[in-house]
Amino acid sequence: MQPLRGIAFKLIAVMCFITMQSLVKAVSTDVPAGESVFFRSLFALPVIIAWLALRGDLRTGLRVARPMDHVWRGFIGTCAMGAMFAGLAFLPLPEVTALTYAMPLLVVIFAAMFLNESVGIFRIGAVVLGLTGVLIVLAPRVTSFGGDTVKMMEAVGALIVLLGAVCGALAQIFIRKMVQTEEVSAIVFWFSCTSTGMALLTVPFGWVVPTPAQAVMLVLTGLVGGLGQIFLTSSYRFADASLVAPFDYASMLFAILIGYFVFAEVPTSQMLLGAALIIIAGIIIILRERQLGIRREKARQAKTPYN
Structure with missing residues (x-):
């Protein structure tokens, strides 16, 4: 194990994913979310294929035991990515980042529902704390229903x-x-592969011909996203999942900096408070899983920023 190297790779991965999201946000007013998903998925493929070939895992990467599992995982994951990309058109980057932190909280709930995992009072308390943070972040938006068009779109x-x-x-x-x-x-x-194909199904809903600058940014979403996936997976080869997983939350710092300097977005104190509660809850869950000996290395290696 090389923990410092694992942490460094995880931070690079987080920075790659925030950069990818920033590129999507930069074109989101003109380019539909489905089209962004297509470019992100398609141009990640050459990077992933090259990486698998260099590792000698290309044959393994093409072999599947249960094809329909990949189809359903691809469908749900593509929906997640499309929704997150769509949200970037309406909300500040730090706010979208904060709301995505709800995922590990929901995983605890769904694991109990669908995988029959035992969830003790400690993790239930962390989930309640985190969901309270989500409500704090959401409150200003949800109360905007019935307001002007801009506020309505932000709420949606x-x-x-x-x-x-x-x-x-x-x-x-x-x-x-x-x-x-x-x-x-x-x-x-x-x-x-599956998210590239599924994104094509959104063509009838209004794809556009991107400008040269937009095309470059869209291609970069795939290349940078692919690199992020490589560094994410590699980070778990050099350090335990419980050590590097909390560094996911460094994305909030990167999001705030990029949001402020690139998009002139200033996070509100209420959003920061909600995000802080969500982050604390997420870290508690990670530490508790480590104590319980619940190992998630492989699942985390296969994870994309929006799954």
Whole structure:
């Protein structure tokens, strides 16, 4: 184990994913979310294929034991990604980031519902704390219903992002089951393939011809997202999941900095308070799972930022 290297790789992965989201946000006023999902998935494939080839895992990455599991995981994951990308058009980057932190909280709930995992009072308390933070973040948006058009769209955007978090949590439940029969490399590779194909189904809903600058940014979403996936998976090869997982929350710092300097977004104190509660809850859950000996390395390796 090389823990410092694992942490460094995780931070690089987080920065790649925030950069990817920033690129999506930069084109989101003109480019539909489904089109962004297509570019992100398609141009991640060459990076992932090259990485698998260099590791000697290309054959493993193409082999599947249960094809329909990949189809359903791809469908749910594509919905999650599309919802998150759609939300970036209406909400500040730090706020979208904060709402995505609801995913690990929802995973605890869904794991108890669908995987029959035992959830003690300690983790239930953490989930309640985290969901309280989510409500604090959502409150200004939800109360905007009935206001002007801009506030209405922001409220809709917040609910779309929350729906994306639900889909992302369900996708993670799929992954937890899939790692029992499927290799991580196969899950990563086939998700990019299925999400590329499924994104094409959104063409009738209004794709546009991007400008040269937009096309460059869209291609970069895939390349940067693919690199992020590689560094994410590699981080778990050099350090325990329980050590590197909390560094997911460094994305809030990056989101605030990019939001402020690139998009002139200033987070509200209420949003920061809600995000802080969600982060504390997420870290409590991670530490508790470590104490209980619940190992999630393979599932986390196969995870994408929005699943």
